[in-house]
Amino acid sequence: MNIRISLVIAAVLLAAVPPAQAAQNLSRHATVAPNAKVDVSNVAGRVDVTAWDRNEVELTAMLESDKDQLEFEASEQQVSIEVIKPHHDDRGSSDAVLTLKIPRGAKLSAETVSADVTVAGVKGEQRLNAVSGDVRTEAYDEPVTLETVSGDGTVVGTGGKAAVSISSISGLAEARGIRGGFDGEVVSGKLKAEIAAAEAISLDSVSGDIEARVELTPDSRVEMESVSGAIAFTIKPPVNAEFDVESFSGQIDSCFSAKARDRSRHGSGSELNFTQGSGGASVHIESMSGDIKVCDR
């Protein structure tokens, strides 16, 4: 084998080596209506959304894989952004980082699998879904719906009266400073809520613990339910509410003067029914085996 043949073989072998994946750094821009709808979807990586005072959508994207494609479709009323992966990579082995600026009043919808989502300053309606990524956003006056399977979901209120809904299968579902309605659901995840003067509050768990600190108004309606998770419900004084608390086999504790009583005359379990202060608000709590504690401190 002479040198020429050796060089030819080496060149052929070099040509057969797949090239290293080159990252794609892309940017897109569109002028839109102040309340345009913005849909974002990403499999793996991150989605960071911030609001600004321009009627424009600006996207900066870093796709780790040169096989991924960025789809950006824009009209005045709607912008659709998707990271499209090759079919064999639908589990997201390469990340895509999307950094997005949208009008403050835009409606936002984000769907991810393993990508974290953070949203700041968006006042329009938000629908955020992640399978295993963490999601964090702020609530203003328009509804916020956040759903995860295993990721944590956090919604922080900013003084508005948004109706907030958080649902997580196994992650932490946390809401703070919510002044509108709140609906929280978990299976095994923990549910933590600090609600300021909301009217409709619903907290629901299978085995995860529920921890809620609430400021009630005369119109507040609270529904809490758990199968085996413990419920700790703390109300900011002064407390004016009617309480209806029931558990099949869990213990019921109260910091108020009323004490739980056995329901053996009517069936099984124990219950605690009383009116604190002038009433007005209503609190209904029930569990199968989870312990329940109701306090004002």
Next chain:
Amino acid sequence: MTTIPFGRGPQKDPLLAQASGLPQEIAPARDLWPGIETRLAAPSRAMPRRIRWPLALAAGFLVASISALLTWGLLRDPGPNAGETMLAQNPATQPALLPVRYGPNSALGAVQLKARDDLLRQFRKQFAALPPETREIVAKNLAIIQHAADEIDAALGLDPASGLLNGLLFSTYQKELELYSRVVAAGDDRARRT
């Protein structure tokens, strides 16, 4: 019993019969030795071995690298339907694929169970495509829902008319549906993106 002989007799093969008729040796048309002698006496033009070794090593390294890359690629990419095939072959070993079993005291109607089973079929299609860690979490939470359903069923055995227990039973059933629904929705999104 018939015996099948290996090979065939030379006398029965026309090609071999013709070959046996050819002359045993053929003398060259001219004397070739002088040319051979001259080539042997001339200095070799071949490259010294010490110069070819690096190229051979480089080629060997490239072959090894390509082999490693191909192996890695094959292991990393089981193909789009590998998970579904695994589930189809052995669905019983996938605990998450078993629906929640509601006991004899749990009065869920046929309508509720049919709705659940319709959703379960879609869930099964999407479950395999989830990331492994998410599959594990979904399976774990279905087991938690199963445990809750068992607890409620046992309690209903003691107090069948309990509004509390029947309410919690229906709520647990809704949680099961929500879990399936979440997985189905995630699968639909993923399918649309690829």
